[in-house]
Amino acid sequence: MNLISDLPEVFDTFAQQRKNSFLTVKEFKERGIPIIGSYCSYFPKEIAMAAGAAPVSLCSTSGETIPEAEKDLPRNLCPLIKSSYGFAKTQKCPYFYFSDLVVGETTCDGKKKMYEMLSDLKDVHVMRLPNKQDEEALDAWTNEIIRLKNAVEERFGVTITEEKLREAVHINNQANASLESLCTVMEHDPCPISGHDLFKVLNGSQFKFDRKALAAEITALSQKIEADYSSGRMLDKRPRILITGCPMGGATEKVIEAVEQNGGIVVGFENCSGEKNFGIQVDEKAADIYRALARRYLDIGCSVMSPNPHRLDTLGRMIDQYHADGVLEMDLQTCLTYEVESAKIRRFVTKEKGIPYLQVETDxxxxxxxxxxxxxxxxxxxx
Amino acid sequence: MRYIGIDIGSTSAKTVVMEEDRKILCSFTVPTGWSSFDAGKRIETELQNRLGKLPRQDFRCVSTGYGRQAVSWAERRVTEITCHSRGASFLFGDGLMNVIDIGGQDTKVISVTAGKVDEFFMNEKCAAGTGKFLEVLSGRLNIPPEELDLLASHHTKELVISSMCTVFAESEVVSLAGQGESKENLAFGVLHSVAEKVSTLYGRLAETDRQKVVLTGGLCSYPFFQSLLSDKIGQKVVSAPMARYAGAIGAAMMA
Structure with missing residues (x-):
């Protein structure tokens, strides 16, 4: 892995990754590699990887397709759902266009109903996600993962062996561990890089299809950042802000910019652009790999879970780990579960952790x- | 040394000049108009008229308000939340208090300790409970906004305007007027609606029971509105004529 290039150049490349991978996905298609699109952190990528398919994240972060979506969907709906549907409908998302199968999950009501409409446009497989995290829910979610495996096998005429799945789990664990480790460069005070640069890498990495190469690249990047830091390359000391709430990216990067242009620095992302996406590992040694996989995804602290203890655990740990001076929650307009939960998060952050909390709602x-x-x-x- | 605080809001731009010992030397308001940059220029001219040509090293300036970027010569730009908190402490004394600032397009509730912000909330993307709501509806009643308060105090009925949306509230006023409601009762309904919306925002603060609650911003000389608001939040809301300058005072304090 050649990482001689300067850090700003690396960050820019990651920022362009979504666009740069358009061609890759077209090549995959031409080579007959199945493409499985998804929208959410709950999608178990490992199943796609074990089937020899390429898992891709579908476009959902720009407002450009919302007017078209509003012809079919209510205006008063989460922008992420409207954008997702709009991109699919207008064929403006090349990843959607080239996807052979789209996998959704019954997370929130808006997405659930949108997937129904999406199935008019594409082959859609919806996983029934429980909204609890107990053993019964784990049984149900394990079955859902097996149901997905069967659907993928049938759709693409492949067999997902346990060996292939374990290999996929190992590769994806390593990719996730490398991203998790990259985030820890922000433990330094002052920080070595801006939160927005970190975000570009985390977000761009979702569009790198070779997860093995990704792990190596991210590890090399972390080493480069640490080495530069040791030789004195760092930012000035600023108020340290931890971000939580709804998924971020594209249009909503305005929130990261608002923090960093007003004298603060984002030290971490406890959302689907960060911790929720790669903070949990699958137990590779587990006897039942499907159950282990189910556990890993069910443990995500999304507000669709009720109760949702893992969000508080993760947030508390990250506040300490990244020496956060404040927590900023970004919620997307009409995202019911996050907006309702924000009262609890506010109490936890201000009373238990004793630092300021701000919630902003945006589109x-x-x-x-x-x-x-x-x-x-x-x-x-x-x- | 002079300390200048400039608060360019969406409706009016307030300026406060303080002396070396932080006593207020003068204060004035100009309408913001269509451009905060244009308001900034008019303030500069007015300052020159009042203070003469001050050498640059003899004054320091902090700007605030939504037009804070328009004062290119300010040393620093600070948000109106921080400035109103400092200004309220200047006017009403240090210690714990809750500040309610009703601005032209933003309403804020702020918990303050010795001039420092503990917590704050602002209205979301909506004009309900802001000066904009009053401006639009007083226009519909064909009176200047500053006459609303006196008019409302002569109401004969506690009329409720239920639409929170400014545009819908306007239609509601039109239809109520069509049914023969008096201007006094309609004025009451308009102020009551603002008090209601502001008290909901106030209720989000963790410590709503702080002994001192002060009103800053454009409605500081609306005694009837203050009594309505006091009833709604269950606490005595105090204000002062200079409280409309709280943002500019806070800015001058930080200059």
Whole structure:
């Protein structure tokens, strides 16, 4: 892995990764490699990998397709759902276009109903995600993962052997561990890099199809950042903000920018762009690999879970680990479960952890930039 | 040394000049108009008229408000949340308090300890409970906004305007007026609606029971509104004529 290039160049390349991989996915298609699209962190990539298919994240973070989506969907709906549907409908997302199968999960009600409509446009497999994390839910979710395996085998005429699955689990664990380890560079105070640069890598890495190569690349990047830090390359000391809430990316990177342009630094992401996506490992040694896989995904602390203790555990741990001075929750408009849960998160952050908390609600438009800047700047001034 | 605080809000731009010992030397308001940059220029001219040509090393300036970027010569730009907190402490004394600032397009509730922000909430993307709501509806009643308070105090009925949306509330007022409701009762309904919305926002604060609750911003000289708001939140809300300058005062304090 050649990583001689300068860090800013590396970050830019990752930022462009989504676009750069358009051609890769087309090549896959031409070579007959099945493509499985997904929207959510709950999708067990390992099943796709074990089937020799390429798992891809589908477009859902830009407002450009929302007007088209609103012809079919209510206006008063989460922008992520509207954007996802709009990209699919308008064929503007090459990943959706080239996908042979789209896998969704019954996470929130909006997505659940949107997947029904999506099935008019594509072959859609919906996994029934329980909204509890107990043993009964684990049984049900294990069955759902096996049901997905069967569907993939049947759809593509392949056999997913236990050996292949274990290999996929190992590769994906290593990729996730490398991303988790990259995040720890932000434990340094002052930080070596900006939170936005970290975000570019985390987000871009979802569009790297070779998960084995990704692990090596990310590990080399972490080493380069640490080496530069040792030789004095770092930012100035700033108020340290931990981000939680809904998935981020594209249009909502305005929130990261608002933090970093107003004197703060984002030290971590306890959301689907960060910790929720790669913070949990599958137990590779487990006797029942399907159950282990189910455990790993069911443990994600998403607000669709009720109760949702893992979000508090992870948030508490990250506040300590990254010496956060404040927690900023970004919720997407009309995201019911995150917005309701925010009262609990506020109490936990301010009372138990004793640091300030700010919740902002936003969508994919740029119309609230002024208001976001005022709120976030005032929040940073408080610290 | 002079300390200048400039608070360019969406409706009016407030300026406060403080002396070396942080006593207020002068204060003035200009309408913001269509452009905060244009307001910034008019403030500069007005400052020159009042203070003469001050050498650059003889003054320091902090700007705040949504138009804070428009004052290119300010040393620093600070948000109105922080400035109102500092300004409220200047006007109403240190210690624990809750500050309610009703601005032209934003309403804020802030818990403050000795001038420092503990917690704050702002209205979401909506004009309900802001000065904009009053401006639009007083326009519909064909009176200047500053007459609303006196008019409402002469109401004969506690009329409720139920629409939170400014546009819908306007239609509601039109239809109520069509049914022969008096201007006094409609004015009451308008102020009551703002008090209701602001008290909901206030209720989000962790410590709503702080002894001192102060009102800053454009409605500081609306005594009837203050009594409505006091009833709604169950605490006595105090204000002062200079409280409309709280943001600019806070900015001058930080200059």
């Amino acid at each position: 994919y438009s740029q119309s609230d930039i002024g208001q976001l800047n005022t709120r976030i700047a005032a929040f940073i001034e408080m610290i």
